[in-house]
Amino acid sequence: MDQSKLKQLTAPLLSWYEQNARKLPWRETPANAYHVWISEIMLQQTRVAAVREYYARFLREFPTLADLARGEERLMKCWEGLGYYSRARNLQKAARQAMERFGGELPRTYEDLTSLPGIGDYTAGAILSIAWGQRVPAVDGNVLRLAARIMDCDEDISDIKVRRRFRSWVEEALPPAERCGDYNQAMMDLGATVCLPNGEPMCLLCPGRDFCAAREAGRQSSLPVKAPKKGRRLEERTVFVLLSSQGAALRRRPETGLLAGLWEFPNVEGALREEEAARVLKCWGIEPLRWEKRIAAKHIFTHVEWHMTGYVLLCQPSGPADFCWSDGRDFADKTVPTAFARFREEALEHLERQEGSE
DNA sequence: GAAGCGTGGGG
DNA sequence: TCCCCAAGCTT
Numbered sequence: 001m002d003q004s005k006l007k008q009l010t011a012p013l014l015s016w017y018e019q020n021a022r023k024l025p026w027r028e029t030p031a032n033a034y035h036v037w038i039s040e041i042m043l044q045q046t047r048v049a050a051v052r053e054y055y056a057r058f059l060r061e062f063p064t065l066a067d068l069a070r071g072e073e074r075l076m077k078c079w080e081g082l083g084y085y086s087r088a089r090n091l092q093k094a095a096r097q098a099m100e101r102f103g104g105e106l107p108r109t110y111e112d113l114t115s116l117p118g119i120g121d122y123t124a125g126a127i128l129s130i131a132w133g134q135r136v137p138a139v140d141g142n143v144l145r146l147a148a149r150i151m152d153c154d155e156d157i158s159d160i161k162v163r164r165r166f167r168s169w170v171e172e173a174l175p176p177a178e179r180c181g182d183y184n185q186a187m188m189d190l191g192a193t194v195c196l197p198n199g200e201p202m203c204l205l206c207p208g209r210d211f212c213a214a215r216e217a218g219r220q221s222s223l224p225v226k227a228p229k230k231g232r233r234l235e236e237r238t239v240f241v242l243l244s245s246q247g248a249a250l251r252r253r254p255e256t257g258l259l260a261g262l263w264e265f266p267n268v269e270g271a272l273r274e275e276e277a278a279r280v281l282k283c284w285g286i287e288p289l290r291w292e293k294r295i296a297a298k299h300i301f302t303h304v305e306w307h308m309t310g311y312v313l314l315c316q317p318s319g320p321a322d323f324c325w326s327d328g329r330d331f332a333d334k335t336v337p338t339a340f341a342r343f344r345e346e347a348l349e350h351l352e353r354q355e356g357s358e
Numbered sequence: 359g360a361a362g363c364g365t366g367g368g369g
Numbered sequence: 370t371c372c373c374c375a376a377g378c379t380t
Contacts, residue, residue: 043376050366050375083364086379120378140376160359188376198369198373229373230361258363301364302374338365 005150005213006173012207014179017186022193024048025055031181033106033131034065040126041087041118048192054082066104069095076262076335085262085337090118108132121167130181137170138184139163142191148224149195152213158227232305236271239297239310241343242286243354244317246325248347250334258304263334265343266323271309281315284323289314295346299339310343312350327351 021027026039038058042051058078062068068075071092079088094116098106106127107113113124125138137143144157147166155162175183195201200221203209214220242249242265250263268280274291281288295310317325326334328351336344 040376045363045375045377046365047367047375081365083366084377086363087377090378118378122377126376138376141374142376185376192376197375260363299364301362303362 001153002151002213003169003172005208005211006147006169008211009150009208010173010175010183013186013190014175014182016207017182017189020189020193021182021185022048022189025052027185031131033127035059036127036131037106037119037123038091040123041091042082044087044123045084046082050082054078065095065098065106068092069099073333073335077333080335081338083338085259085335087118089261093117094119106131108134110136126184129184133178133181135174135177135180137167137174137180138188139167139170140188142188142195143170143184145197145224146187146191146195149201149214149220150208150212152217152219152223154219154223154225156227157224230303232300232303234305234307236269237267237306237308238270238272238277238280239265239267239308239340239343240277240281241265241295241310241312241347241350242319242323243292243312243314243347243350244325245354246317247327247330247351248325249317249319249323250326250330250336251320251322251324258301259337259339263324263336265310265340265347266319267308271307274311277311284319286315286319289316292350295342297342301339306339308342310346312346328355 026035028035039051039055042055061074061078062071068091075088075092076085079085097116098104102112108128110124110128113119113127114121122138122140125136128134128136129138144163144166147170148157157163157166174180190206194205203212203215203220206212209215212220214223249266251266253259253262253264255261272280278288290313292312292314295312297308297310299306299308328348331344331348
């Protein structure tokens with residue numbers, strides 16, 4: 001493995017970055033550690049385009065770490081639609097720990113940072129290098145791809161051991177501390193805009209074009225090598241949009257697992273026919289007044305695929321104790337994940353009509 | 359070490 | 370339509 005290629009890239013990469021750095025809201029000078037932290041968490045497994053709006057809104061709601069530590073339901077609401085909701089919960093846990101353990105600031109060592117929930121290897125490196133100018137690598141998917149190509153390395157980058165080795169090679173290629181924030185961001189920008197995944201990267205624009213080992217070997221588009229991921233399982237579910245004079249029924253999901261703690265429309269396993277659905281309602285102690293319509297919807301998660309049959313119907317506001325009958329204003333406060341977006345639209349449409357006619 | 363955890367955009 | 374995936378972390 002020719003890791004000297006990585007070192008060779010450092011200087012031209014930093015020059016490239018001076019001209020080609022993307023303009024991003026969290027790239028202020030000087031960097032604010034709280035802002036860097038929030039942006040890095042939001043960017044985990046999430047595209048820049050999706051993060052922009054959320055980032056701006058989040059900082060309006062929670063301008064400082066102390067504000068975040070105090071936030072409650074509004075925090076999850078701010079995260080609604082962004083996905084991987086444990087990130088938001090961990091953000092708040094970490095903020096509270098920072099208030100208690102670190103005097104209300106983010107700590108400035110790798111050990112202390114990674115001791116906070118939601119901050120791992122990559123995020124700690126990003127905060128330390130970008131906000132505090134420390135000489136620490138921040139190796140994400142972009143950097144792994146870039147490194148695999150410049151070294152023409154065909155080892156499986158989904159293997160944790162290979163990643164660790166890559167990280168130590170990147171560490172050796174780091175510039176002096178004061179340039180490490182730029183270096184780490186430059187690696188990611190280059191990966192995101194030039195050394196693209198999926199097919200042919202734009203090698204002519206790359207500061208490593210003259211010595212990239214994969215390019216010399218003509219292998220740039222077949223690298224990096226990643227283990228195939230396993231498929232999704234399919235789940236059938238039947239979802240109820242129950243509409244009463246008090247609003248639509250929502251309930252809280254369990255505190256662990258998929259979409260933990262978020263609000264959902266009552267639903268059961270299986271693709272139920274209307275008679276079977278009616279039996280479920282009876283079980284819940286709900287008397288249907290009128291069946292409005294049936295809706296088919298699909299939602300694809302990383303590891304599960306939900307095929308949903310939805311029943312919209314009018315009823316009395318009875319049912320299990322955990323049903324919460326929500327009007328338009330309640331919906332504005334409750335975090336309902338995108339998986340139920342189709343049903344939320346349906347509910348809101350009916351609620352508006354109802355409120356309009358009163 | 360592998361699996362669980364969301365969503366939206368692009369080829 | 371389907372598949373790939375995007376600035377990972379936790380258990």
